[in-house]
Amino acid sequence: MADKPKVAICWLGGCGGCDEAVVDINEVLLRVANATDLVLWPVALDFKYDHIEAMSDGEIALSIINGNVRNSDQEEVAKLLRQKSQLVLAFGACACFGGTPGLANFTTKEDIFNWVYRDAPTVVNPEGNYPQLKSQVDGKELTLPKFYEQVFALNQVINVDYYLPGCPPPPYLVMNAVSAVLEGKLPPKGSTLSPRRALCDTCPRNKTKPSRIALKDIKRIHEVEADPDSCFLAQGIICLGPATRSGCGESCISINIPCRGCFGPVEGVVDSGAKFLSALASIIDAEDDEEMKKVIEKIDDPAGYFYRFSLPVSLLRGKRF
Numbered sequence: 001m002a003d004k005p006k007v008a009i010c011w012l013g014g015c016g017g018c019d020e021a022v023v024d025i026n027e028v029l030l031r032v033a034n035a036t037d038l039v040l041w042p043v044a045l046d047f048k049y050d051h052i053e054a055m056s057d058g059e060i061a062l063s064i065i066n067g068n069v070r071n072s073d074q075e076e077v078a079k080l081l082r083q084k085s086q087l088v089l090a091f092g093a094c095a096c097f098g099g100t101p102g103l104a105n106f107t108t109k110e111d112i113f114n115w116v117y118r119d120a121p122t123v124v125n126p127e128g129n130y131p132q133l134k135s136q137v138d139g140k141e142l143t144l145p146k147f148y149e150q151v152f153a154l155n156q157v158i159n160v161d162y163y164l165p166g167c168p169p170p171p172y173l174v175m176n177a178v179s180a181v182l183e184g185k186l187p188p189k190g191s192t193l194s195p196r197r198a199l200c201d202t203c204p205r206n207k208t209k210p211s212r213i214a215l216k217d218i219k220r221i222h223e224v225e226a227d228p229d230s231c232f233l234a235q236g237i238i239c240l241g242p243a244t245r246s247g248c249g250e251s252c253i254s255i256n257i258p259c260r261g262c263f264g265p266v267e268g269v270v271d272s273g274a275k276f277l278s279a280l281a282s283i284i285d286a287e288d289d290e291e292m293k294k295v296i297e298k299i300d301d302p303a304g305y306f307y308r309f310s311l312p313v314s315l316l317r318g319k320r321f
């Protein structure tokens with residue numbers, strides 16, 4: 001009997017939700033476990049990296065990597081898996097675009113350390129200790145990974161073959177991706193394994209979206225009781241559907257929450273935040289600059305809002321980079 005394809009699943013800088021999304025495919029996971037040889041899945045099974053290091057280059061058929069890269073340990077693991085794998089799938093918004101932890105690129109490593117180890121009201125650190133790469137404890141040397149100046153998406157560190165966006169990706173897309181790999185029916189390398197169209201094209205509220213929207217005011221979702229059947233934008237509530245790739249199954253829209261952009265930009269768009277800003281500017285109905293300013297000021301934290309999942313791969317990349 002031919003050897004089963006080896007598969008690795010790994011979590012770098014993320015929240016663990018993407019690993020849960022793998023479990024969410026329920027009984028299909030048993031089919032995957034039968035059809036493949038799982039060689040690494042630290043969150044679920046006890047494998048050692050030594051075991052991966054001892055493998056030949058390309059011996060792993062597919063590495064599914066979630067989370068971004070923020071420290072030297074994550075970079076090392078990403079590079080090891082790239083070397084040992086025929087295919088690498090960036091799984092989830094953090095791996096694809098940097099994700100919500102990528103918003104840390106709006107601040108500096110120094111500011112993060114000062115807040116976490118010195119200034120936060122809950123911190124008690126009278127000796128002013130900060131993490132060190134090497135420290136001596138009871139005569140033994142302890143080491144920590146190096147914390148980088150910024151957050152990187154996976155493809156800023158290694159070559160990535162396929163992308164599966166979402167925060168986290170929905171089970172049906174995970175199953176489609178797994179089936180495509182097992183059946184050898186993958187699209188060209190570099191593809192995103194999700195529909196190419198914008199979310200607005202698949203949204204059930206699209207029929208209530210006027211062909212021309214003229215916004216006089218912007219409302220935040222907690223300030224109003226949103227009509228569950230009408231387009232959010234038509235109600236003056238910011239929804240990133242026009243600039244976001246579809247494929248999520250409208251899970252947020254269906255619970256009356258506007259799109260926040262976790263599927264990243266539609267095909268061919270480099271910077272989803274800039275794309276949405278330009279779309280928004282074109283629908284604000286203001287007589288003069290003063291009126292425009294008043295409407296814009298209703299958007300709390302615009303950079304964080306429009307680049308919530310994609311700052312590291314945007315044209316801005318962050319505050320300092």
Ligand code: SF4
Nearest residue numbers: 014015017092094167
């Ligand atoms: S994409 Fe979302 S669910 Fe996945 S690791 Fe990042 S924050 Fe968590």
Ligand code: SF4
Nearest residue numbers: 200203231232239241
């Ligand atoms: S703007 Fe939002 S609510 Fe309106 S059609 Fe697009 S995705 Fe749906």
